[in-house]
Amino acid sequence: MQTKRNAGYEAWLVQIFLIATTIVVLYPIIMMAMSGFKTNAEIFGNPFALPKSLNFDNYLVIWNTTDVPRFLLNSTIVTLASVAILLVTGTMAAYAISRYRFRGSIMVSLFFLAGLMLPLRLAIIPLFIQLKFMGLIDNLLGLIFIYIAMSLPSTVFILTGFLRALPSELEDSARVDGASEFRIMVEIMVPLITPAMVIAGIYNAVPIWNDFFFPLIFIQTPEMKTLAQGLTSFFGEYSVNFGVLYAGLTLAALPVVIVFIVQSKRFIAGMTAGAIK
Amino acid sequence: MSMTNADYEKAKRNRTLKLKLWLLFLILPPAAILIVFVFVPMGSAVWYSVFDWDGLVRKEFIGLANFQDILFNPLKNKVLFNAFMNNVKVFVSLMLVQNGIALVIALLLARNPKGYRFYQVVFFLPVILSTVIIGFQWKLFLNPVFGLVNKFLHNIGLHDWALPWLGLPETALNSMLLVNSWHWFGFPTLVFLAAIHRIPKDFIEAARLDGASEWRIAREIIWPLMAPAITIITVLTFIGSFNWFEIPYIMNGLEGSPAGSTDMLGLMFYRTAFGSVSAGGSNFGSGSALAVLMFIFIFVFSIIATKYLTSREVEMN
Amino acid sequence: MRKFTTRALLVAAALSASVSTLAASELNFWSWRQEDIAAYEKIIAAFEATHPDIKITYTAHEAKAYNTILTTALAGGSGPDIIHTRAYGSLEAISGAGYLEALDGQVDLSLLSADELLGTTLRADGRIYAVPFASQTVVVYYNKDIFDANNITVPETFEEFKAASTALKAAGITPLANGTADGWTVEIMSGAIMPNFYGSGFFGEVTSGATDFEDARYVGALEKMSELAEFMPTGFEGVDYATMKALFTSGAAAMFIGGSWEINGFRDAGINFEIMPGPAAEAGGERMVATWLDGGYGVNAASENKEDALEFIRFTATTPFAQMLTDELNNVAAVDGAMSSDATLSRVSSFHSAATPYIMLVAFRFDTPTGSTLLQSGLQELMTGAKTAAEVAADVSNGIKTAE
């Protein structure tokens, strides 16, 4: 990637364009974070000024009087559990599809791929009735299963690609060494695709974390709400307290932004994995 | 010691059987989750759509009457057509604006400017943020009275430009599309960028040696060789456009306000299936029929588009 | 730290499945009234004091999504024991589907007027499915301080209303806080302005089919409505409900046309306001207010604790409940006998001598498309000048005729 760096006015034009785009991207986010420290009066009076002081009142309102911390916890539980089970089951399916020749193998992989094209939210009504029947309404477990099902196709797709690329000699070698199929998978093959699993995990964790459609319908008690869903009701409650609203948005965005900044390379690889692979 | 031929065959069959059981063990759990939580509900939606529903109660089988109602009842198909055309507009605009900007930026980043990594991270930042956050944030920004956008326009003297962005039929959808582009452009940018990086350096350098201009290189070498990325982004944008729900729902509500100018198939489905305060009661039959129509449309079109676009791709190996 | 531990425990408990075996009778009570959580908790506490074996949990869902949540829950065979229902068409959708317990014969409804009970009666079988809780009235709120500071007398007629608005505008104050971004707020606004122009007889005629919405009276009323656009905030097309409230409570706008349920919020915001009915068409003309039944309390027919739920519903049909509703929420309770200590609220009640049904909600929300859908979208087009009054009237009229 290290081609020669462009010199001269062309490089300057490129930089100007990119810097302008950077401002357009970052400025609204910075304004959102800054407004979280302001009072209503400041937001109306000096919307573009820096906050007068590092005033955490709005955040305290959120922390003490709303369920936002609770929502954060629920979202974390749902996201982590979904992604963990997703990776286990997704790896199993991808492993079977990519590492074995068997009759119907193409059917099985098409079966998983078909899920990529099915917009599950259109089946929300039957899904509700079914979850109800299974006792999974108002239960984080219900959400977790839906997210796993929704994310399985892309996970299988991504992991199959990586698993196919592994040399079959490794597996043959382990077979000659006497390892069972299970052991070959767990001890030899899967450790080799951990980077791919991280990518698939991130690819699906972001939309799961951000989803508000399914919780909107399947979660009813406030204690069970997830962050994105909780925000919508929080907005109803604080509709005219702009400082608190901005603080709430900032707080909701913060965890993902921090993880993103620390792990940006993996995030980018992960989020674009489905499209590039 | 003395095994018969049949014993050998049996031993072999046992090995095969063990392998089959192992495969079953691998495939069954994920397949079961997918069947229970995707295929069965999707199938049920189709099943529901051929029944008459009194609100929430299923009554008799009526075949395709629900479909007929949505497609040919003059009032409903007016709403449907309006929503559909809005979805089309969303698709076309996002292709041009969001993906267009992304392409330009990808081409610029491909020149490996200073700060390459930084720009990559920054442009991708909005992508990871929740649509709920982005929707609310921009709804606040675009507020005609308290919003920062209009304050900013006043500050720089563009008083006439300070419009009630989300309130005017002419600007509401466009504002949302810009917000959506702001949210998502980083995604196609990085997909395009990855595609450009995959083009062997020799191709571009050979063209440079042949004296081709940068514009010609972009148009005649990079563009055709990026075709696979264009395909995938087009199909993803298509699916996203026709499922568009979050941004209009959060920013202007369920009715596609003002005056239906931001109505989308997704909103219409939601209203039809569940009802709303103003729009009245729910109808699972019509809702499911609409869902099935949308599903068929999206599915068939994605496949056709993939086929068509893929056939234009250049083999590069 | 302790808080966190408790939360973690709660989550763990919730994850391990639903908990419903603890007490003999734990009732769930769902509503869309997020603003009223504190008040309802007080009311429920009062009920629980006399019924120690019943525990009620009040859950307020996001208003926009309440229908969806309730609908899916009921369709899926679950849902709360006690349901805060909306009235008219929304009630029919769920009572018609058999999800609500018929209350007549089980609950003493003697303290409720026939008019109000109409809003919770299923037209198909004539039975009552919810105890009406409050009526709402569309009024004009005005900021007394601003009126005084600008020497504006409270307008009585529409022309005076416009004159006052012109004066306010000249003084640099936004006369009306109302916007059109949220369709339902324009419909509310029309409820204050239009009845005085289409007159008291129109509702009866249009519901009986004697006339339709292309009636000259209705078109005329729409035209008057459109004349107010210039007094709405700059960019009113993008002004939503929250912004409207912010404009009025911050003193940036002098008047606010809204429902009587706003009284509490405006009082909490600490502004010096008063209310009046919509302006008369001409001097000495009638000043009607649009009213409707906001909703009621129903019992889930599938509830496992139906008897206990009914016990609570019976409570909601009593005067002590109505009194609490009045005191805590400043609502005009549907049940008779409650006395309001709030002067403003008493005024609302006094307007009811010249009340007209809030037309689309009361009569045209039973079929799709609903009258509200048509009118809201029409009003948005009218106020922005995209369509004329006659065109909007034609759209509404045609829509309602083809509705099913």
Added chain:
Amino acid sequence: MANVVLRSVNKQFGEVKVIKDVNLTVEDNEFVVFVGPSGCGKSTLLRLIAGLEDLTSGEVHIEEERVDHLAPSKRGVAMVFQSYALYPHFTVRQNMGYALRVAKESKETIAKKVNDAASVLQLTEYLERKPKALSGGQRQRVAIGRAIVRDPKVFLFDAPLSNLDAKLRVQMRIELTKLHRSLNATMIYVTHDQVEAMTMADKIVVLRDGKVEQIGAPLDLYNAPDNLFVAGFIGSPSMNFFDGTVINTSNTDVEIDVKDSVKIKFPLNEPSNLSTGDKVSFGVRPEHFTIGNTNQGTFTGEVYAVERLGGETYLYLYVGDQKEVVAHMSGDQKIAIGDMVEIGFSLKQSYLFGPHGDAVR
């Protein structure tokens, strides 16, 4: 007796037959090389012996015991793969000890066996490294070490040297031969490189299209190839073939006409069933040409390229109708491009193949 016997072995992938009725015996302690062009089925045959593929029909016996129903690890074989197949996330020690660990050997036993094998292969100082940190030759040795540790009855090698550079390959060839002698083990070795086959094998099995073309000691194959294919495959550079037509036959010789230009009277050791008019191929190895006319046969051609390696010289000529011929001479030859040269051969060191490619002797 760690011998390996294949009986009527067939393998089919779907409709495609990759191994066709192979019968073969590998004696105890023998070093057997399967050789053939790519796609000839040699690797598949090896994998059938290892148990990595199931037979479609036939039998595999190892040490007088039928094994084709057993899992690979139960057959007493060890295999070294072309890509070495070292587990990238394990250290050298873990790699070498993996089979023993799977077999639940005690830690001490594993450590001892690994250390022993490592010292034999001079890998001791690399035991704690990951494969990534090793050179190609070292990785190769680890792969072999991994096989040795298991103390197998039969070693299977699947083109293990093809990923090494030329110099290392020569070195490893010799090391493998030494190893074979010191271990005294049965080894089956697959390669497409006939030089490896010739230098290492006790016995070569030439395969083509899933069928055995010829089995024999390296020099037997060189001197007496059974058919055109083996003749062309064994020897480097390849044998030159000339199309010819039989013009006369007798019990003692066959007279052929090569492209209407050269007439050759090929002596027979055994009766042939050739008849006049048959299309035949006449073969001469490059190294059997000499400059100048011989009494037994001569071609004349124009030199179009010369490669001088000092000790030896390769001449490339067009003979007759643009037929390309290679001749290998020792020493330097004073010949320039464009020269017309006569190259002669001896009938004893030439070959004749009938219309179906079978050798005529």
